[in-house]
Amino acid sequence: MTNHDDGLPNDPEGIRLMIHALVDGELDAAAVLAVERRIAADPQLAAEHARIVALQAAVSRLPRPDVSDAFQARIAAIGMAATAQQAQDEPVQDEAAEPQQGTPSAQPGLIALIGGGQRRNAETRLSQTRVLPRARRFGSFDWRAMAASIMISAVLASGATQWLMVNSASDGFAAAVASGHRRSLLAASPIDVVSSDRHTVKPWLDARVGVSPPAPDLAQDGYALIGGRVEVIADRPVPALVYRHREHLITLVAEPQQGGGTTAPDDLSSGGFSLVHWSDGAFSYWAISDMERPELDDFVARFRKAV
Amino acid sequence: MLSEKALAERFGEVVLPHLGDALALARWLTGNAADAEDVVQEACVKAHAGIAGYAGGNARAWLLTIVRNTAYTWMSRNRPRGMLTVGDLGDLDEIAAAHGTSLPGEDGPEASLIARADTAALEAAIAALPHPFRETLVLRDINGLSYREIAAMLSVPMGTVMSRLARARGLLVSELGRTP
Numbered sequence: 001m002t003n004h005d006d007g008l009p010n011d012p013e014g015i016r017l018m019i020h021a022l023v024d025g026e027l028d029a030a031a032v033l034a035v036e037r038r039i040a041a042d043p044q045l046a047a048e049h050a051r052i053v054a055l056q057a058a059v060s061r062l063p064r065p066d067v068s069d070a071f072q073a074r075i076a077a078i079g080m081a082a083t084a085q086q087a088q089d090e091p092v093q094d095e096a097a098e099p100q101q102g103t104p105s106a107q108p109g110l111i112a113l114i115g116g117g118q119r120r121n122a123e124t125r126l127s128q129t130r131v132l133p134r135a136r137r138f139g140s141f142d143w144r145a146m147a148a149s150i151m152i153s154a155v156l157a158s159g160a161t162q163w164l165m166v167n168s169a170s171d172g173f174a175a176a177v178a179s180g181h182r183r184s185l186l187a188a189s190p191i192d193v194v195s196s197d198r199h200t201v202k203p204w205l206d207a208r209v210g211v212s213p214p215a216p217d218l219a220q221d222g223y224a225l226i227g228g229r230v231e232v233i234a235d236r237p238v239p240a241l242v243y244r245h246r247e248h249l250i251t252l253v254a255e256p257q258q259g260g261g262t263t264a265p266d267d268l269s270s271g272g273f274s275l276v277h278w279s280d281g282a283f284s285y286w287a288i289s290d291m292e293r294p295e296l297d298d299f300v301a302r303f304r305k306a307v
Numbered sequence: 308m309l310s311e312k313a314l315a316e317r318f319g320e321v322v323l324p325h326l327g328d329a330l331a332l333a334r335w336l337t338g339n340a341a342d343a344e345d346v347v348q349e350a351c352v353k354a355h356a357g358i359a360g361y362a363g364g365n366a367r368a369w370l371l372t373i374v375r376n377t378a379y380t381w382m383s384r385n386r387p388r389g390m391l392t393v394g395d396l397g398d399l400d401e402i403a404a405a406h407g408t409s410l411p412g413e414d415g416p417e418a419s420l421i422a423r424a425d426t427a428a429l430e431a432a433i434a435a436l437p438h439p440f441r442e443t444l445v446l447r448d449i450n451g452l453s454y455r456e457i458a459a460m461l462s463v464p465m466g467t468v469m470s471r472l473a474r475a476r477g478l479l480v481s482e483l484g485r486t487p
Contacts, residue, residue: 024453058422
């Protein structure tokens, strides 16, 4: 037992480190085998192994800090808008973004690495704030690709089914909403921002299209907010929320209204999809899903109540 | 150059999923949850500025490196005293080795005693660890980084990571073994 020929260290400290490495999953198969043999042959090593396993389990059970909604939203905002929004809402961040001169840096490499980018970023941010922040936001948007994909799916949809409805002013819009929803069901992911947290979804949409519809969380009613995406309809980007109800997805497109009136929910269902349209003065809503009409009506009622 | 949109997306993929880990690390480095939020927020601003430099690999490790470094600059700014500088870490390894943190295996406490340790006792024991040991333990057992990732983050050889981790755990085990 003293003379091991298994390639492991023979000093007590060395073998202890190997036991830690075993517990941490850092050993290859051959070494795992060798260490396990040593443990099996030596009760002291077995006891040490058991202690490490127990300790690691205890540490992993420690409560972890909560990522509060407010905090998550604050951080998400950093990523979304290097524009006016951040300057207004987060004076603390601007302070933090100051290059840290005069602070004795323990990590000159890292600071140097990101310091330059940081300063550059701050300048860009300032210039963006001055020059029409909203227009700037639109600029980051890849129009042609999205518009092209909409057109292709619209052509496919109209060719394959009797989707398009006649004699209604909102036909074109309804068709585009519908094809957007169908396209989303075919895409790898029906959502561009995956989050059940409206504090994430709203700023994400706001940063991309400059508006953000109310996004109540209706999870308690059985309609969970799972994210959002941007639709391009009639050459304009419009925000869309995605809710899930059991196995069904609901796309809720919210077109900003310019002083429009309110209209009651109107059934535009066709072609196997349920489509309901209504307006509340601020937004014109289009809810579409492959759910049955009554279920979609229920969603619409709950949404309108929550807004 | 990546577009602004691509960078924003990358921020969403690289940073946002790891906020829990970032807060956990910052909480153990600074000692409390409120400071941890400040540190992580500042780190995320830096991460956003440096996101173009993220070259793939473990996003969590990348973010945690920034969090760790931010925590040190934050503490040196906000707590001028009582803070270790990074240059002292090597000495500390020697000091700790000298006052015998390596338990001789035979008289360690029963594993079941450790398993029953209550949260407060364990948290207090971790908080009492010398800084480099605590940091290594948290990166491994709370943040789940590999030895190699920790070695790269701390700029120390992997053997040092292993011995710090073993010592950190040895100290916790003996501390928990002492509490009834």
